[in-house]
Amino acid sequence: MATGIPSALLVTIAVVLAAGCGPVRVAQPTRPMPPTLIVLLPDPESGITGRARVTNEFGTADLAAPRASTRVTSDGAPGSVTTMSEADVQRLFADALAALPAAPRHFTLHFQFESDSLTE
Numbered sequence: 001m002a003t004g005i006p007s008a009l010l011v012t013i014a015v016v017l018a019a020g021c022g023p024v025r026v027a028q029p030t031r032p033m034p035p036t037l038i039v040l041l042p043d044p045e046s047g048i049t050g051r052a053r054v055t056n057e058f059g060t061a062d063l064a065a066p067r068a069s070t071r072v073t074s075d076g077a078p079g080s081v082t083t084m085s086e087a088d089v090q091r092l093f094a095d096a097l098a099a100l101p102a103a104p105r106h107f108t109l110h111f112q113f114e115s116d117s118l119t120e
Contacts, residue, residue: 033074039084039093042066045103054078 040063042049052063054070059077061070067089071079090097110119 035071035073037069037071037092038063038078039067039069039089040065041089 038052038054040049040052049064049066054061054063054072056072056078058075061078061081063070063081065083067084067086068081069084070081111117112119
């Protein structure tokens, strides 16, 4: 057996050279994301409006009133909180609101004592 370069070293060199000859990957420039509009709407059945906190690494905006809104860009903090008009909500979100399922219906049933018969 010859006393040359060990075969494991030759294999390692061949792998490194082969990897260096592969296709060059060029990073594609990323397109900035369009601003995202977030609007807090009241519950259509009860009319109650909850709260929402919009947070990213640049800041926070608290939404706590009906139709409170903010815009968020990919490179900035959430914008100032403004109140959107009902007309603007309908103009922007009419299709989405129309696609919502109907609100569930609630019933209260009263049964006769120790029976499965309903009362009048």
